[in-house]
Amino acid sequence: MKVSIASDHAGYRLKDRIAALVRGLGHEVDDLGVFSDVSTDYPDHAASASAEVSAGRSQRAILICGTGVGMSIAANKFDGVRAAAVSETVSARLAREHNDANVLCIGERIVGPEVADDIVRAFMTAEFAGGERHERRVAKIGALEDRTPNA
Secondary structure, eight states, X not given: OEEEEEEOTTTHHHHHHHHHHHHHTTOEEEEXXXXXXXXXXXXXXXXXXXXXXXXXXXXXXXXXXXXXXXXXXXXXXXXTOOEXXXXXXXXXXXXXXXXXXXEEEEETTXXXXXXHHHHHHHXXXXXXXXXXXXXXXXXXXXXXXXXXXXX
């Protein structure tokens, strides 16, 4: 599976560790940066990886910033992206199993590196449970992308 990985300056150290872990799990990694702690804007980096998932060029993405929250907000603006900001393994697993999440967002300032490893493993190994209940709900999420605000 191809996984796009991106971070802002607050997450670049953890990004490198996670990229190595994902490669070790047998996946192809598209590392979209950043490569230093020079201040950058997280929406730009969320957009680069989320666009890859939205277009089908990557099957999943992992985004790292200070908290994971900003990245998840920006990522969820892209069609077909279901991003989840998580700080523990149960939410990472259930985001895949119940919500068919395809983008994982982690905060380097929130979780330590070992917990981040466990979160990534849970997210990358879990599969969408499917079934009428979960498929119906994920379809409703997708339908929200098609709505336009009333003028």
